Amino acid sequence: MADLSTTVAKRASRTRWMLLAPALIILVLAASGPLLITLVYSFLTPGDYGGVVWKFSTDGWFNVFAQRDIFDDTLGWSDAHLSILWRSIKLSLMTTLACLFFGVPTAYFIATRPKQQRDMWMLLIMIPFWTNLLIRTFAILELIRNEGTINTLLLWLGIIDAPIQMLYTEGSILLGMLYVYLPLMVLPVYASMERLDFSLVEAGYDLYATRFQVLRRVIMPLVKPGVIAGSILVFVPSLGAYVTPRVMGGGNQLMLGNLIELQFGQGRNWPLGAALSITLLVIVMVALIFYVRTAGKEDAHHG
Amino acid sequence: MFTGISAITAYCLDTGTGDTNLTTAIHARNLRKVYPGNPPVEALAGVDLEIGDNEFFTLLGPSGCGKTTMLRLIAGFEHPTGGTLEMFGKDLLDLPPYKRPINTVFQSYALFPHLTVAQNIAFGLEMLGKPKAEIKATVDEMMELVQMTAMADRQTSQISGGQQQRVALARALAPKPRVLLLDEPLSALDFKLRKEMQLELKRLQTETGITFIFVTHDQEEALTMSDRIAVMGGGSIRQIGSPRDIYDRPAERFVADFIGDTNFLPAQIKSVEGDVAQVLLASGKTVTAHLPEGVAREGAVTLAVRPEQASLTTSETGLLSGMIDNIVYFGTDTHVHMTLEDGTTFVLRQQNSADSTLEYEKGDRAAVRFGANVAQVLKD
Amino acid sequence: MAKHGFDIKKQTGFGTIAIACFILLYTPIFLLIIYSFNSGTSIAAWEGFSWRWYVSAWENEQVQDATVRSLVIAFWASAIATSVAVMAALATTRTPKFKGQTAAFAMINQPLMVPEIVTAVALLILFSVIKVATGYTGLLYLIIAHAAFCIPFAYLPIRARLQGMDLSLEQAAADLYASPFLVFRRVTLPQLWPGILAGAMLAFVISLDDVVITEFVKSAGQDTLPTYMLGQLRRVITPEINAISTVLLGISVFMVVAFTLLSKIRN
Known part of the structure; x- marks a missing residue:
């Protein structure tokens, strides 16, 4: 007697992979596959007018962190690249902190509204989230440009004589990224705050905790998974941001994304660009693995 | 084979139903079901079972005894690890659920929320490609049978639990299956309604002459409705007999302990x-x-x-x-x-x-x- | 608000920060909309109400061209992404757990995890090779690239809906003689459509909004609306950009409201 459950399982397996195939083919073609080719390209020699020459070279990777002095051929750290890398990490962390500062109280505020109002407040968070990132960047750009709303207003009021230069600084990139990524923080934090059982807060007060102690010892530990998820959701795209630093940094304050683009444009060094983009990917993956580990531990704690 | 037939003959003499041309509706031989895992779970440990035509047969046991697995194997939602399963002498295991002349009344009723009461009842007949006129006639007949005619065009979310139960029953009976499976269909009803439905089910079974296989963990339900009961425990059948047999003559401690x-x-x-x-x-x-x-x-x-x-x-x-x-x-x-x-x-x-x-x-x-x-x- | 009594939900300063947050989110957007109606050429000095920038955007051939291209790409990309996502969601929710499930799930969600710039550069490399080899430089590259990163956005709401559905309904249909195809068409699909529509809309908006991948993949003269706008940045900014943005904003608001309503439809 043939084991019927195995034949049935085999049939189910065939159906499953047939259903998955179209999606996986598109993704291999336009998502995973290209990444592998990028890895290959990072080990080739740059062509004179962009592209590559099919000759093995580790220069691409070498140039990520180091450079050879053009005069005396000595080795040194690539200060330009390192400062851009540092700026990317620094601005991403600062964006995450700023989003935490604004996002957590906002999520708490929404979660403590009456039930029928919450959806309306969340819609106000969702609308910017669904709005074109470029449009939102433009909106904040128009606010802080030298000819922008703030400067025009201040000049008209006579508070200043000449426009304040706000654009094309690290501060403006930070503001832009805070503005575009803020909804990404509010959404997951709100999701975990909405599930918060307020009888636990009552128990905290009952056991003599002050408002701040309740926040720190009861509420925050309970919504930690949402806070971590929100931080990752903000940190990861900040690190790879391209549009916002390009618009708000104006080509002066490069971030990793812009440095990568440069290699495929004026820089004409595709292998270096490929190596930089793999580097960015690795940093992001490390952050994601850190997140999965932490989230896993949280799950274990809560049973 | 021999012991099976003698069991049925014994049952005939015992209960004196007088139904002499008793044939076997469902016949399971050494039916096994092991769920893979670590450790694997043996839900059915080699079950031999014969259920007669026109019988109201109940699988009774505590949760996890294998009764629901047994039902799902007969319906075709699960596939056995070993053994055979026949219906009126024909192999069932090669047939997918939609080719088995068996219908199920689900524990949750599983009424289609996007269809009306009448559309739910017509579903099986449509799938069988019956002519429109026949479908309409059968649906009317079924709604009459379960006293739901007035509710024909209601959405299933707009009727009460007891009414949903009747629709589920009508839907399963409409294609006139040879065997009807009932998976704890009364468990969601309140006490009084449950009593009513017990009598109703028994009446429907007698009127339609369809074999009912009823799964429950409620001994009282089993005793009041069944022609025969199989008490299950630990993935096997502990005792089969008439309600009187099971109650008065429990064969083993498990049965005596579980019933009464x-x-x-x-x-x-x-x-x-x-x-x-x-x-x-x-x-x-x-x-x-x-x-x-x-x-x-x-x-x-x-x-x-x-x-x-x-x-x-x-x-x-x-x-x-x-x-x-x-x-x-x-x-x-x-x-x-x-x-x-x-x-x-x-x-x-x-x-x-x-x-x-x-x-x-x-x-x-x-x-x-x-x-x-x-x-x-x-x-x- | 009752002042007496202890409000257990209150946290000092949180309300203020939240209001500041909403002001921060909406002030730039409102200013953007207001100045799209400015009769002057400035985006900061108000000179009076006028539709002139909407008219000029409407008559701008580059804008027309980019709009049509954006819509064509978004239509095909979301249609492809949604169809394959429905199949993938069925495979991952309606068959038993299988080896490679995690890998398949990771692949489907890859576009959400990998930074856009990395994917953009990777696609630039791959497509430049294919462009040279085949000589084809049409829209297909953009459509496939968009379809790929739209897949997870279409997949997630559809999968969520499938997981929320009562499995016994499909079993009941099979029990009532419906073949697997009929089960899908008569029982699964009628309940799934809000999820499919939500997924398709999300995919459409995501495709319509994309800048980075489009910027790297497009051939010469294949600007979409967002890349056209990015290109305008190097020139003098006029309220025409605001007018285009306002229209896109309107589309987004419409979509998000529709999406919210769709996800409210109960199973």
Whole structure:
């Protein structure tokens, strides 16, 4: 007697992979596959007018962190690249902190509204989230440009004589990224705050905790998974941001994304660009693995 | 094969339904189902089962006993690890659920939320490609049968639980299946509605003549509705028989324990004659007990006595004596909890009537009596 | 608000920060909308109400061209992404757990995890090779690239809906003689459509909004609306950009409201 459950399982397996195939083919073609080719390209020699020459070279990777002095051929750290890398990490962390500062109280505020109002407040968070990132960047750009709303207003009021230069600084990139990524923080934090059982807060007060102690010892530990998820959701795209630093940094304050683009444009060094983009990917993956580990531990704690 | 047929013949004689041309509707042989995992879970450990045509057959057991797995195997939602399953002599296992002339009434009813009551009932007939006129006629007939005609165009979310139950039943009956499977269909209903539906189900089964296979963990439900009951435990069938058989003649401790309340008494077999044994009780007195097949015919055994089959008496005429621990009044009857001399506890139940009063009190010494052939020797 | 009594839900300063947050989110957007109606050429000095920038955007051939291209790409990309996502969601929710499930799930969600710039550069490399080899430089590259990163956005709401559905309904249909295809068409699909529509809309908006991948993949003269706008940045910014943005904003608001309503439809 043939084991019927195995034949049935085999049939189910065939159906499953047939259903998955179209999606996986598109993704291999336009998502995973290209990444592998990028890895290959990072080990080739740059062509004179962009592209590559099919000759093995580790220069691409070498140039990520180091450079050879053009005069005396000595080795040194690539200060330009390192400062851009540092700026990317620094601005991403600062964006995450700023989003935490604004996002957590906002999520708490929404979660403590009456039930029928919450959806309306969340819609106000969702609308910017669904709005074109470029449009939102433009909106904040128009606010802080030298000819922008703030400067025009201040000049008209006579508070200043000449426009304040706000654009094309690290501060403006930070503001832009805070503005575009803020909804990404509010959404997951709100999701975990909405599930918060307020009888636990009552128990905290009952056991003599002050408002701040309740926040720190009861509420925050309970919504930690949402806070971590929100931080990752903000940190990861900040690190790879391209549009916002390009618009708000104006080509002066490069971030990793812009440095990568440069290699495929004026820089004409595709292998270096490929190596930089793999580097960015690795940093992001490390952050994601850190997140999965932490989230896993949280799950274990809560049973 | 032989034992199966003899079981059915025995059942015929036993219950005296008079249905002489009894054929086998569902026949399972050594049906096994192991769920992979670590460790693997054996849901069915080789079940042999024959269910007759036109029978109201109940699979009864605690949760996890394999009864639902059995039902899902018959319906075709799961596939056995081993064994065979036939319906009217034809192999079922090669057929997907939609090619089996078997319908199911789901525990959750599983009514399609996007269809009306009438559309739900028509679904199976449409899938079978029946002509429109016939579908309409059958749907009308079915709605009449379950008294839902007035609700035909309602959404399924707009009718009550009891009505949903009727629609689910009508939907499953509409394609006129040979076998109807019912997966604890009454568990979501409240007490009164459940009583009503029990009678209703029994009526429908008799009227339609369809084989009903009913799964439940409620012993009372099983006893009131079934022609035959299979008591399941630990992935196998422990006993098959009529409700009377199962209740009065439990074959083993598991069955006696699961169905109704039972007192278990240690005893020694003195002599055996056919299916009757003389057993020695702990008190030194001897009583006649029923001895089912396949039970040890000598040595130490366990005796089962139902609480309502015992009564209090004076120590001279009693079989066992002890102390009354507690007397609990239950309206229709009174329960007397005792500790016997050998330390075993014993409960007996006396019906209350207007003129009877219990002349014992808590703390009194008393003796227990039960008739010949009332006690049952158990397989452990 | 009752002042007396202790409000257990209150946290000092949180309300203020939240209001500041909403002001921060909406002030730039409102200013953007207001100045799209400015009759002057400034985006900061108000000179009076006018529709002139909407008219000029409407008559701008580059804008027309980019709009049509954006819509064509978004239509095909979301249609492809949604169809394959429905199949993938069925495979991951309606068949038993299988080896490679995690890998398949990771692949489907890859576009959400990998930074856009990395994917953009990778696609630039791959497609430049294919462009040279085949000589084809049409829209297909953009459509496939968009379809790929839209897949997870279409997949997630559809999968969520499938997981929320009562499995016994599909079993009941199979029990009532419906073949697997009929089960899907008559029972699964009618309940799934809000999820499919939500997924398709999300995919459409995501495709419509994309800048980075489009910027790297497009051939010469294949600007979409967002890349056209990014290109305008190097020139003098006029309220025409605001007008285009306002229209896109309107589309987003419409979509998000529709999406919210769709996800409210109960199973």
